[in-house]
Amino acid sequence: HGRRAAATASVTLYGSQGSRSPLCNWYMHECGVDFEMAAPRDPSNPHPMGQVPALRDGDVALFESGAILAYLADAYGGADTPAERADITKWLVFANATLDPVLFKETPDGKVYDTGVREATPPRALAALEAHLAAAGEGAYLLPSGFSAADCNVGAYLLYVLQFFRDASYAQLPATAAYALRCAKREGYKKAFGEETSAFLVSRLEADLAGGVSKKNGLFGGLF
Incomplete structure (x- = not known):
C-alpha cells in the first residue's frame, strides 16, 4: 500500500x-x-x-x-503528489471543521447534547455529503481513486453517531447510509473498533437501508 x-x-x-x-x-x-x-x-x-x-x-x-x-x-498511504494530498486533506478538514459540529451538537462548555442527524431536514453538511456520495455511485468512497485516510475520518464520525444516539438514523440519507455500511464492514475498521462494534453498526445501517429504524440502544447504552 x-x-x-x-x-x-x-x-x-x-x-x-x-x-x-x-x-x-x-x-x-x-x-x-x-x-x-x-x-x-x-x-x-x-x-x-x-x-x-x-x-x-x-x-x-x-x-x-x-x-x-x-x-x-x-x-504510508501513497499520497504522492500535492493534488492527491490536497484531495485527502480537504475531506479531513471538512470532517473536523464542518461535519463534526453538525453530528455532535455541543453546549458552550463542550458537552454533547444532540446530533443533527435527528433533524427532519438534513443539515447542509449532511445534505452536501449525501449529494457527493450519490453522484459518486454505488460502492464509492470519498475520492475517485478509492478508499483513503479521508474515509477514516468522515466514516468514523458517521458511525460514532449510531453508537451514541439510540434513535439516530440515516434512513433519509441512503447514499450516506450505504457508505457508512461499507466503512463498518471493512476489516481495518473491525480491527480498530472491534468485531462487536462492527456487527452492531452493520445491523443498524441495514435497518436504515431497509426503510426502518433499528430499536436497539446505542452501543454505549444509548447515551442520548
Missing part, C-alpha cells in the same frame, strides 16, 4: 478506545503499518495538553487526528 515500508514498530500511537485514536488505528491497519499503542498519560506523549490521539514516528511527533491522518497518508 504505501511508499514507505513500516518494517519495525517505530510508530507509536497514544490513545484509548474511548477517544478518537481508533480512527487513526483504522487507517494504519488499512495501510499495513506496524505500530504500538501507548497510554494517554505516557510521559512521552507529544501532545502539549497530554491529550489523545497523538503519534510518534521516529523523529516525527504529531497530535490532532486530522494532522495524524494527513501525515500517515503521505508517509
